[in-house]
Amino acid sequence: MILIAILIGCIIGALMGMNAPVIPYTMSGYLAISVIAALDSVFGGITSVLKGNFDLKIFVSGFFGNAILSIALTYLGERLNVDIYLAAIVVFVGRMFTNLAIIRRYYIDKWTSKNNKNIQPKGKEE
Secondary structure (H helix, E strand, C coil): CHHHHHHHHHHHHHHHHHHCCCCCHHHHHHHHHHHHHHHHHHHHHHHHHHHCCCCHHHHHHHHHHHHHHHHHHHHHHHHHCCCCHHHHHHHHHHHHHHHHHHHHHHHHHHHHHHHHHHCCCCCCCC
């Protein structure tokens, strides 16, 4: 079911990408930082699902809150002529790597425990 949702999302994204207007260079920084913030929220959501404490309200508020905060920091930094958005990038990417490590460990532990159950001790063959 999830694979079908991912496939549909990819198809919709590709169709929108082919028909969407080109983003001007002056706005590309805003888009980049908001995408990084959104990805951070997605990885955090996946991690919380695996831990069993996912809450949709927290996910949605974090998704949009992170994106809006990162855009605001980028705008403020642009006005002050200081690259404040770099701090947001460091934080969001650091959290993404942390969440990715948690996800990776979860699936490695799950895979190894599954393989350990399949291995029968010697002399106990049926």
